[in-house]
Amino acid sequence: xxxxxQPDIHITVSEGASLExxxxxxxxxxxxxxxxxxxxxxxxxxxxxYFSGDTLVQGIKGFEAxxxxxxxxxxxxxxxxHWSDAAEYFCAVGGVxxxxxxxxxxxxxxxxKS
Amino acid sequence: NxxxxxxxxxxxxxxxxxxxxxxxxxxxxxxxxWYRQLPEEGLKFMVYLQKENIIDESGMPKERFSAExxxxxxxxxRIQQVVRGDSAAYFCASSLSGGNGExxxxxxxxxxxx
Numbered sequence: 001x002x003x004x005x006q007p008d009i010h011i012t013v014s015e016g017a018s019l020e021x022x023x024x025x026x027x028x029x030x031x032x033x034x035x036x037x038x039x040x041x042x043x044x045x046x047x048x049x050y051f052s053g054d055t056l057v058q059g060i061k062g063f064e065a066x067x068x069x070x071x072x073x074x075x076x077x078x079x080x081x082h083w084s085d086a087a088e089y090f091c092a093v094g095g096v097x098x099x100x101x102x103x104x105x106x107x108x109x110x111x112x113k114s
Numbered sequence: 115n116x117x118x119x120x121x122x123x124x125x126x127x128x129x130x131x132x133x134x135x136x137x138x139x140x141x142x143x144x145x146x147x148w149y150r151q152l153p154e155e156g157l158k159f160m161v162y163l164q165k166e167n168i169i170d171e172s173g174m175p176k177e178r179f180s181a182e183x184x185x186x187x188x189x190x191x192r193i194q195q196v197v198r199g200d201s202a203a204y205f206c207a208s209s210l211s212g213g214n215g216e217x218x219x220x221x222x223x224x225x226x227x228x
Contacts, residue, residue: 004156036219043205043221044157090156100170100212101147101159 002027004093006105013081014113021076021108023091027098033074034092034102035065044090050074061085086112116141118208118220119188126226127196135191135223139208146189147217148181151203163189164212196227 003026013019025031032051036044048059055067065076074091088109092102119138127133139146144165149157162170163183174181178196183189193200203224207217 006156041224044219046216046218049216092157094217099172100162101173102149102157102217103159104149104156106156 002093002098002103004091004103004105006089006091006108008108009106010109010111012111012113015083016080019076019078019081019085019110021089021091021110023074023076023105024072025074025091025093025103026072028093028095029097030095031093031097032095033065033067034094035059035063035074035076036090036092037061038088038090038107040087047076047089081110081112083112083114086110118206118218120204120206120220120223122223123221124224124226126228128228129197130195133193133196133200133225133227135193135204135206135225137189137191137206137208137220139189139206140210140218143208143210143218145209145212146183147207147209148189148191149205149207151205151222153202157205160191162212169212193225196225198227201225201227 005024034049035047047063048057050057050067058064063078088107090107091105094102146163148160151157159173161174161181178194180192203222205222206220209217
C-alpha cells in the first residue's frame, strides 16, 4: 500500500537549535516528494519539492530536505529554528506510481521554546 | 495573481442537511483536487477533476458525496445528509497540468456538523 510515515507526532526544539523532521515513503521507484507547512486554521504552504536531479533541495524560509533513495526517506532540516516556525509539517508523495493524487503523512507538530 | 479560493471558510450544518463547498482554481489551472483532513490526521485524497470530467474518484465515499467541475464556474463538493463524522477540513488544490503537476492549495473549508 502507498503510505507516508512521519514517525514523530510532536517535536519541541529550542529557538536557535537545529531541526530535522523525518519522512519515509513506502512505494515508488521515482517519487515526487513534497514538504508542506500548515499554521493553525490555515491552508498548506509548499516549503520545497523534489522531482529529480540533485537530492538535496533548498526551500523557502531556510528549509532544506534530502532525498535518500536507499532509505526511502525525505527528511526536512533547518539549521536554526525561529519561533515563527512553530506549525504543523506534512510530508507528501506523488508521482506516476501514485496516480494523480498526493499521499500525505499524518503530520509533525513543531513547538519552539524560547 | 489570486491563489486557489475556497468558500465558505467555515460551514456549520445540522445532521441531515446538505453541505456545498466551492473551489475556484488558480487562473489558468484546469485540474482540481479535493482532500479531506479529519481532526489530528493528514490530508486524504478524495477526487481529481478536470473541466467537466471526473478523472479519479477513488477516495470519495460511495454514498452522499459528489463532486463536479463545470465548464464555467467553480468546482463543487457536495455532501448530502451530513453526519457528525463528516466534520473535517476540506481542502481544494489546483494544478496547471495533471500527471503530478505541482498542486497549489486553498485555505480550506472547515465543516462542522452539529
